[in-house]
Amino acid sequence: MQTGLIKVCLLLFFLISHVTAIQWLAIGKIRMTWKKKSQCAHIRRENILQGNQERLCRRNLEMMPYVASAARAAIKTCQETFANRRWNCSSIAFVPTLTYDLTSGSREQSFVFALTSAAVGHTIARACSAGSLLSCGCGRVSREAPNGDFKWGGCADNLRYGLKFARSFCDKPWRQKKLLQATEGIMNRHNNKVGRRVIRISVITQCKCHGVSGSCNIKTCWKALPKLLEVSDFLKRKYYIATEVDSQWRGKRLKLIPANSQMGIYGKDDLIFVTKSPDYCLPNPKVGSLGTRGRFCNSSSTETDGCDSMCCGRGFNSETIEKSERCHCKYNWCCYVTCRTCKYLIQQQRCH
Ligand SMILES: *[C@@H]1O[C@H](CO)[C@@H](O)[C@H](O)[C@H]1NC(C)=O
Numbered sequence: 001m002q003t004g005l006i007k008v009c010l011l012l013f014f015l016i017s018h019v020t021a022i023q024w025l026a027i028g029k030i031r032m033t034w035k036k037k038s039q040c041a042h043i044r045r046e047n048i049l050q051g052n053q054e055r056l057c058r059r060n061l062e063m064m065p066y067v068a069s070a071a072r073a074a075i076k077t078c079q080e081t082f083a084n085r086r087w088n089c090s091s092i093a094f095v096p097t098l099t100y101d102l103t104s105g106s107r108e109q110s111f112v113f114a115l116t117s118a119a120v121g122h123t124i125a126r127a128c129s130a131g132s133l134l135s136c137g138c139g140r141v142s143r144e145a146p147n148g149d150f151k152w153g154g155c156a157d158n159l160r161y162g163l164k165f166a167r168s169f170c171d172k173p174w175r176q177k178k179l180l181q182a183t184e185g186i187m188n189r190h191n192n193k194v195g196r197r198v199i200r201i202s203v204i205t206q207c208k209c210h211g212v213s214g215s216c217n218i219k220t221c222w223k224a225l226p227k228l229l230e231v232s233d234f235l236k237r238k239y240y241i242a243t244e245v246d247s248q249w250r251g252k253r254l255k256l257i258p259a260n261s262q263m264g265i266y267g268k269d270d271l272i273f274v275t276k277s278p279d280y281c282l283p284n285p286k287v288g289s290l291g292t293r294g295r296f297c298n299s300s301s302t303e304t305d306g307c308d309s310m311c312c313g314r315g316f317n318s319e320t321i322e323k324s325e326r327c328h329c330k331y332n333w334c335c336y337v338t339c340r341t342c343k344y345l346i347q348q349q350r351c352h
């Protein structure tokens, strides 16, 4: 019992003092051409790469520009996905500085980890099929029997390669020995994996027709990935139903089990979190909340972007804004377009 307690204390101390999370996202902010392996050591010293990520970087220098673009895509996509909610993923753009909402083991953190891991898999899988990388090419031809009148062909997104890289790169910091048995490590690895599973099940079949003048006599199809935003929307649904978990020692292993025993066990496809989130209404750095003062809201919506919900009952301002737009465009022979400028008024609401 006592050794258990000591273990827990050591772990807690470790969590508070050492654990860092998705600093690698800051790679997306660095402007550099990846030419030398020493660049990997350099960003490791700035704590942007963690654990073994430096070695991966050295070995896969040609992938780093794609890791950078995956980071940018993840940041942008997270913000688009949550634009209409109080927590709008703006804190992700502060990397390598991380606020408490992304380090406390919150529901929001679970989403962000899943999305970033998915983004790496997505970007690399597409870079392979686009022929941008030396180390990989088209994905394997599907082994499913063609369902319809077509042949497998073309160049499939290389999911297998993309996901393998995403797994090693994103999970690396959490595979250090000391983290294998830590709540945060277990949670983050699980959520990363959910992101990659979602990528795997969201592949779509894309086709191209060949044949005389637009007829579709011959059709070839391949497996491709949907837009990252679609993957992100799917993950958002998992965010709503994420499972709260607690850690418990079972013998020598730390397990995460649902906090509410009536919840049953969570599945491989469920996001998990360990810390309840604040309502994000008021600014409070201690809980990672920026507050919603000044946010735009929609007074006629009853959804999360409605002013009642967004402003947490504090009320809002209405402003009338003049907008201008190009209109009445005419095509002139040959070859330019002339337009007029139209002005119109719109109503905008902002939270108090
Ligand atoms: C997101 O929320 C923060 C804090 O409420 C706010 O400062 C920021 O402008 C918001 N971003 C967008 C794009 O609405």
Ligand SMILES: *[C@@H]1O[C@H](CO)[C@@H](O)[C@H](O)[C@H]1NC(C)=O
Binding pocket: 298, 299, 300, 301, 302
């Ligand atoms: C505000 O919400 C209403 C109702 O959901 C919707 O029809 C309208 O398009 C929204 N307006 C804006 C500017 O998003």
